[in-house]
Every structure is written in C-alpha cells, then in structure tokens.
Amino acid sequence: MDFNKSIKPSVFLFILGFVGIVSIVPFIPNLLALQSAPLPLTVEMIQVVSVIQSSVLLLFLVGLGSVFSKKVGLSSPVIFALAHSENALKELKPQIIPAIIGGIVGGVFLLALLGTFSSYLPAEFLSAGEKLMPPWYTKLLYGGITEELLIRWGLMSFFVWGMYRLTQKSGSDIRSHNYILAILVSSLIFGLGHLPIAFALSPEITAPLVAYIILGNASFGFIAGYLYWKRGLECAIGAHMVAHLTMIVGANFA
Numbered sequence: 001m002d003f004n005k006s007i008k009p010s011v012f013l014f015i016l017g018f019v020g021i022v023s024i025v026p027f028i029p030n031l032l033a034l035q036s037a038p039l040p041l042t043v044e045m046i047q048v049v050s051v052i053q054s055s056v057l058l059l060f061l062v063g064l065g066s067v068f069s070k071k072v073g074l075s076s077p078v079i080f081a082l083a084h085s086e087n088a089l090k091e092l093k094p095q096i097i098p099a100i101i102g103g104i105v106g107g108v109f110l111l112a113l114l115g116t117f118s119s120y121l122p123a124e125f126l127s128a129g130e131k132l133m134p135p136w137y138t139k140l141l142y143g144g145i146t147e148e149l150l151i152r153w154g155l156m157s158f159f160v161w162g163m164y165r166l167t168q169k170s171g172s173d174i175r176s177h178n179y180i181l182a183i184l185v186s187s188l189i190f191g192l193g194h195l196p197i198a199f200a201l202s203p204e205i206t207a208p209l210v211a212y213i214i215l216g217n218a219s220f221g222f223i224a225g226y227l228y229w230k231r232g233l234e235c236a237i238g239a240h241m242v243a244h245l246t247m248i249v250g251a252n253f254a
Helices: 002-023 025-030 043-072 076-085 087-121 123-131 136-165 176-192 195-201 206-229 233-251
Strands: none
Touching: 002 025, 002 043, 002 076, 002 136, 002 233, 025 043, 025 195, 043 087, 043 136, 076 087, 076 233, 087 206, 123 195, 136 176, 136 206, 176 206, 206 233
C-alpha cells in the first residue's frame, strides 16, 4: 500500500507531461517542412517515433525528479495532495499570486529582449519564427508543463543533490548556493537545448542569434527555478503558462 501511494504522484506527473507531448504532434509536419532532404520515414511514423522518444525522456526525468526532489526538499505539493486525496486547493492558493507575477515579469522581459535583439537577428530566422509559431495550446501544455517537468523537476532536482554532495558533508543542511547553482545550470542547459531548432530556422548562424536563444530561454529558467525552489513545481508551471500568455497578448498588441 505504501508503495502504491509513493508512486501515484509520479504517475500523475507523467500523465500531465504526456499531454504536453501529444499537443506538439500536429505541429511536427510544420517542422519537417524545414528539411530539404527526403524524409527517412513517413510523417506519421516520425510523429509516432517522436512521441515514443519524448515519452521515454519524460519517464526518465520524472523518475529522476521523484527520487532527488525528496532528498533536497523540493516538491510538487498540489500533485502530491491530489495523489493522497488531501486538500489540493489549500496547497495551490499560496502558489497563484507568485505564479502570476513571475509569469508576467518573465513574459514582459522576453518581449523586451526580442525587441532589443530583433534588429540584429537574421531576417530568415524572424520570418520562419512567425510562420512556424506553435499553437497556443502547445505553448501552454508542452512549454508550461512538460518542459517544467523535464528541466525543473528532473534536472534541477538532480543538480541540487549533485552540487550538495560536491560542496557539503553528507547529512548537513543544504545551503542556498546549491539551489542557485542548480537553477543556473539547468536554465543554461534549457537555453542550449533550443539552439538546434533555431539553427534549423536560420541559414545564417550569428553571435546575436546564439546569444538571444540562450539568454531568452535561460532567463525565464531563473524565475521558474526560483519559484520551484520556494513555492513548488506547480508555481513554476503556472508562471511558465502565464509567461506564454503574456507574450501572446503582447505580440498581438505589437
């Protein structure tokens, strides 16, 4: 019975992340259209393979986060409350305002960053980015949920534990610098992970393009990582969603 209780939150988290993976499937043909070379498989098979690969990665990092988050005091309080039939609303309330503030701040910063860099970015990149913008639901579900499970729940939790073991004696209280370093490293990895798609969108690779992709994607990671640390995973997820909504609204006004 205890084993079942301990595994339920992980199952919930995986299902949420899987919904995000499925949301990107209709967008895959648009990405494949970027390739000039013949496709090795049919579009449908590539979609299936993509879902399988992404699901395996999600499964691994959800498992990683489930193990190491407990070791370093990080949590997903709303999901854990739901899994154990406790008051999830009570756990959610303290996360709502920080998520809204963090998301708006992050979204506005990213819009300002794009405005600052736009004149230095390749025209082909900007044009392709407008044509290949993922649908809003993919931004919310994959960006907001799946990416947070991969980067914050999985990688950041592991990095906090790893840095703690490298810099402190076992059994001592985990110091803040371990969380801060883990936020920085996981955010940087998140930024670097967006370079391949950026390079696919632009025939010209420039220093401003690389700087924009890394800084733009990593910068919000600092906000989400801090919220995960201080408030819980759902706060980071909510902020990520609000950031996307802020950028959508801001782009429409622009």
